[in-house]
Amino acid sequence: MASKKKILKKIQIVITNHFDTPEDAFNFFDKSGNGKLSKKEIVKLLKEAEISGFIRSIVSSKLIEGYDKDDDGYINWKEFKAAVDEINKG
Template sequence: MSTKEVILNKIQILMTKNFDSPEKAFQFFDDNGDGKLSKKEIINLLKDAEISGFIRGVVAVKLIEAYDKDTNGSVSWSEFKFAIDEILN
């Protein structure tokens, strides 16, 4: 299994075990309630998913690059939902 697959699998486990819906997960990690996940908030999500501290920052940047369709430097609810749908499928 590649590193990417391991990371996505850990995120999937976090989402399915701890939250009733992706929306509840998003709200939980959106610390300031602005409707977007910042790099710091994504790092917290990755920490809860037990992603190694050594690579957490790099993974957060890569996730933002991959899913931030409006290029505002954060992940909105619709972008997050797209990412989670992709991970769960």
């Protein structure tokens, strides 16, 4: 399985190459428009980041587990921004 660092790097590349800001990326993947990324929406982000289909579901669960600070099962804008900041520091 790809390392966390490699996966986060691929996500960073998608965000920086395809969107003007992290907020644009968040809004693009928030297909439901509810201000939160569901597991299904995160899987689409991972697909865009060329994460193998075999591990997308596992990685999306781990991302939610790691960044969902309010434990609602979604990644909201604040949590997404914190994840992007962490990725950019890495």
